[in-house]
């Protein structure tokens with residue numbers, strides 16, 4: 450297989466928002482490349498554009514200019530329907546505040562991404578149970594999000610992001626609302642899964658505690674990524 454089939458490549462990515470007729474540059478030439486199995490933490494102060502960058506890599510927002518190639522495909526060249534399918538099949542996204550559906554059980558929440566294209570099969574349910582067991586939530590399958598702790602909710606969100614076997618796992622401040630112990634355990638969990646499933650993992654965070662767990666760490670400064678040393 451061609452190398453590009455195994456990579457995420459971001460080239461000269463820029464993003465501007467327009468606000469009240471004014472153009473507001475946020476990303477100003479972001480470059481990065483990661484292979485399967487690679488894991489990167491991106492830090493930066495609040496408002497530096499971390500979420501904006503991650504949403505664009507996650508194909509949830511459009512870049513202003515630049516190129517993104519994921520596994521040999523530029524997802525922004527796809528038509529809307531194919532793009533949504535590409536996202537569903539290849540990208541797992543963990544949001545800062547979990548975004549679980551309050552009316553659904555833990556198990557049902559994990560199964561949501563399987564409902565869209567393939568329809569939930571007994572295989573998918575088996576896989577959801579496995580994932581929830583993997584993160585220590587076997588005894589919480591039928592609980593509602595409000596009945597479990599913040600750390601547990603984030604573990605459910607991790608399982609939901611993994612249910613379709615994504616090659617790219619993106620986490621936006623996954624420990625933003627958690628204490629130190631939960632921060633470390635979610636970070637370790639993400640990195641273990643990254644190795645077990647040979648994903649590409651990108652985690653944006655303002656937590657140094659979390660970032661130092663990662664083999665690579667870059668900082669978003671003035672709209673570009675700079676390498677952090679120690």
Ligand code: ADP
Nearest residue numbers: 466468475493494495496497498499500501502
């Ligand atoms: P971070 O995640 O690092 O805190 P964000 O990516 O959320 O930063 O935001 C970066 C900047 O872009 C902020 O100044 C924010 O106000 C601005 N911004 C984000 N989304 C929009 C939008 N849809 N329209 C206008 N400005 C936006």
Ligand code: MG
Nearest residue numbers: 499500501622
């Ligand atoms: Mg953010």
